[in-house]
Amino acid sequence: MVQALxxxxxxxxxxxxxxxxxxxxxxxxxxxxxxxLDLNYSEDSSAEVDLNVVMTDSNEFVEIQGTAERxxxxxxxxxxxxxxxxxxxxxxxxxQSKAIxxxxx
Numbered sequence: 001m002v003q004a005l006x007x008x009x010x011x012x013x014x015x016x017x018x019x020x021x022x023x024x025x026x027x028x029x030x031x032x033x034x035x036x037l038d039l040n041y042s043e044d045s046s047a048e049v050d051l052n053v054v055m056t057d058s059n060e061f062v063e064i065q066g067t068a069e070r071x072x073x074x075x076x077x078x079x080x081x082x083x084x085x086x087x088x089x090x091x092x093x094x095x096q097s098k099a100i101x102x103x104x105x
Contacts, residue, residue, distance in 0.1 A: 001019070002017075002019055002022075002100050002102070003100050003101075005017055005018060005019060021056045021057050021058060022056065022057040022093050022096055022097065023054060023055060023056045023057065023062055023093075024054070024055065024089045024092035024093050024096065025052065025053065025054040025055075025063075025089070026038055026052075026053055026085055026088045026089055026092065027039045027044065027050065027051065027052050027053075028051050028053060028081045028082075028084050028085045028088070029043065029044065029047035029048075029049050029050045029051060029081070030047060030048045030049040030073065030077060030081070031043045031046060031047050031048065032046075032048075033048070035077070035080050035081055035084055036084075037084050037085070037087075037088045038088060047069055047070075048068070048069055048070040048071050048073070049066065049067070049068055049069060049070075049071075049073045049077065049081070050066065050067050050069055051064065051065065051066035051067075051081050051082075051085065052064075052065045052066070053065075053082065053085035053086075053089065055085070055086060055089045057093045059086060059090075064082075066078075066081075
């Protein structure tokens with residue numbers, strides 16, 4: 001989509017790029033007491049804590065959705081999960097940028 005919109009801008013069909021930032025989403029959780037990134041089905045179904053995080057390429061949150069599935073979690077665990085998500089999303093945004101041929105921020 002970004003490539004197609006870029007061509008529309010280049011060809012003068014639209015005045016400016018309507019996409020303001022890149023974003024990505026990832027799941028994080030606590031499984032068997034361990035923080036984990038990008039949970040698969042079996043990990044997700046057995047997680048004590050499950051979070052879905054969506055962030056922009058400037059590390060701003062679009063959405064945070066989380067649940068203590070088996071037991072409550074504390075602020076330190078939440079901070080660890082959010083940092084893990086930020087790192088993972090950073091890698092996803094780099095991969096997206098590389099795939100469409102633009103420089104990651």
